Amino acid sequence: MSPFIRRRQTLRQRPLSHQLVVAVLLLALLLLFTFGAALFLFASLHNTKKDTARSLKLQYAVFQNDMERYFDQLAVMGINLSEDMSALVEQELASREVTFAQLNDCPEVLNALEEEMIDPLCRSVRRTSCSGAFVMLDATVNSSLTGAEQSRAGLYIQKGGTDSPTVPLLLYRGNASVGKNHSVMPHRKWRMEFQTDKFPDYTRWMTPSDAPLYQSFFLSGRFTLPGTSEDVQLLLLPLRGKDGAMYGLCGFEVSESYFKQKFCQPSGFEHLSCLLAPDGSGLDASAALSSGTTAGYYHTPREMLVLRSMGGGLTQFTGADSNYVGISGLCRLSADQDYRLAVCIPRSDYRRMVFAGDLQLLLIALLLIFFVVICCVHFHRRVLTPTLRKIEAEKQESQRRMMELQEERQQMQNELSRLADVCKNESVSVEYQFFMEGIPTLTRTERRIFDAYVAGMRSKDIVEELGVKDSTLRFHHRNIYQKLGVTSLKQLLQFISILNSKDDPEAESPEGAAPLSEDPTEALPAEPSEESSADTSGASPADQPQS
């Protein structure tokens, strides 16, 4: 037998009350543990909506910081570029003793200028976080050509791959031989000069201004570079002479693919989109540069999105085909140019996260209920039901025993009645007659003891009642036995029973019915037969007081 089974048997053998106490304690402990675990789990749960809003605010803060710092640094580099390039133009003009207006139709000087500018421009583009840089001069090599009014000389250099110190540079615009001389190979869609009609807001940017350079940089709108599928935005600065004359424009290119790689955000959101869009009533995602996460792809909205507050700091961005949730705010990129920044996730993702949070709560609640139900069911099956069954069985056993006792009592009463009848009708035995005759001979004390037995008292009670010792009682017993002709207390009690049963109910009391002075023979029954005497002798002394 295994220790476990022995243990179970030992437990079963314990009293029911003990078993119940142990079981209830176990249940209480289990429930305590369950609720403890539940509390632990609940403590680790949070409000999904608030958590999402907090995370998005953090993402927004990081993205905003990135943008402000990036465009600040780009502006610094742009100002340096503008100053350097303006100085080079003035230097070249001075060395050749020509005015800027004379650069038109002067390919030699323009080529020489490009030769001078290409190295510093290449250095600048490599030093700067950008996808390209350009210097556009307000002059053309051949003003007699058709469309020359939109054609402008200059250099436009692009990084030919991922931003790295060794990335090859490509000449998108400029003199091809100048580029080749400096290992800057022509771009696949190379053209010699810029086309101002394809340059966003060219006339606006070329308007002369007295504002200092640090207040004169702008971020152009997003446009597709001619001949390519690349969308870019340009940080534009004027190229001005010391006298304030406009020589052209210069600046840096930030392509969509560069922005996407440079500003991808580390994030726990899988489909986070970060947008830099022109300021407006809504969020013009079609005109925005965007980035996603470092982990992978992101869905970029490509339409005008309407902004609506959702409460809790969150904004809903809604378009015809797009629905996003996130944070939006304005960011000042230059003296008089604001941009709208947005950090958002698809609304379907947001809903899924909220649903997942709610589902988690529901699961925990279900789990709790499940544990409680299992505990209760187990307690019911293993403890309560067996205990109740035992109680029921013991109750039935008690009832059965009670019934048996009642039956025995009834049988005894019947037997006594029968014996009394026998005593009435039959001649009294010699012993009984001697007994009856001896009663008057008892002394006062002996008579009191005798009457006590007749009254149904036991020896122990009589000792207490009379205030005598056991030895004294035994001394009186012997005298009583001698006088009444009995040999034992048992026989004495039998005769007393017969005496009692023969008495008239009205004179049943030995004191009243059989005064010590009266003749006891009047009340003596007929002498009992041997059989009846034998029958009565079988009665237990212990039962006598009951009868």
Add this chain to the structure above:
Amino acid sequence: MIMKRRTFLTLAAAVPGVLLTGCHSGKSLLSPKDPTMLSIWHVYGEQADSPMNRLLNEFNETVGKEKGILLNVTNMTNSAAIGAQLREAQAGKPGAPELPDLFSAHSSDASLLGIANLVDWNDWFTEQELAAYVPGFVQDGVIEGKQIVFPVSKSTQLVFLNGSQYARFAADTGAKLEDLATWDGFFSTAAAYRQWSDGKPFCALDYPLRLVELNALEQGCGELYKGSWYDLDNETFRSSWMEFARALVQGQIIVSDLYSNTQVMTGETLAGLGSSAAILYYNDVVTYPDNTTEPTDLLLAPLPHAAAAQTLLMPQAGVGLCAFKTTDQKAEAAAVFLRWLTEEQRNLDFAASTGYMPVTTGAFDAIEDYVFQQESYQRLYDVYNVMRTEDTPLSEPGIVGYHAKAKALYDSLRQRQKNYPQRLAAGEALEDLADETWQLLCDNA
């Protein structure tokens, strides 16, 4: 009663179990609710309006959205550079971008990345599916018995000419396009053009070694390769090289600076000899140093052949798509994309907009009757169809490290080629200078 209790307990145990374990039962590992993201490096339309990018956007918006696949272009480069870039990324070189999931590559580049690291497309395509592709193109991508490179498009080499200038040249010299049918005619035309143009090279070659090989093979040179380079004792191969070398040192042809199309666009050369896919990069106009422009009016001619060639050969090039082994989910997503990309009509449209040959048998046959939007594309495929019927396609050598050696040789030639005509004019012997170029090739072994 007991039964009821048991049922309740079973349900009580089963419900949370089902809720916790989820209900995934389908075969596909893809889910639109949790899209599989694939980064891709490709070579279709670098620096230009990329038809591949448009297709990727279309895929993301349609099948990708439906099945849960998102493709993200993280690098656009060219077939010559992508191998080195992949190896740098694989080696974790500082500054290198992260490895993509999908990438364009030659078989030799794929081999260098480690076959064990790449997806075997046989695991994701049935034999029946692969039977729908041109067998030669499929075979090009088999490495060590595994389908590592999946055919997407194939190219050949053609002669592109600035039609406007060629018309003047032809009018003045009587040159004919038919003259370009043989290398002898090609070099004669080149010499005539140099003279006519006051010293301009006639043609920029993107892959001169490949041309030398084909010329030698058409002359019956036998086995060309020895180890990971050429058999330098092969006389026919050397003779073929010298034909090109003589033209090179005389300034009649040049090794292109980067791409021959830019040298045609800048008016530096009249013609460019390169991949048929270069048509995507040709501008509508040629711009000369004085910023004057004229329409390119692109003309095309088949690749010249050896004069006495018994079997005409056409080079068959072009990268295919490979995938790094990551997860089955990504491999399945990549296979879905490849099936979609090479559906007959889409493959035909893609090929027709990029200058490639389609890879499915149906699309390959249908290209003959395709209606093109641009005249230059129509001309390209007219030439293509002639070559298909007359020439035997020949795949690129799958020699590991070949492309790097070829690039080193081209760089050496680029540095020297400007000076050769001057040195020739200064009195150095033509054969000596041509030998010097042969020595460069030998030094590269």
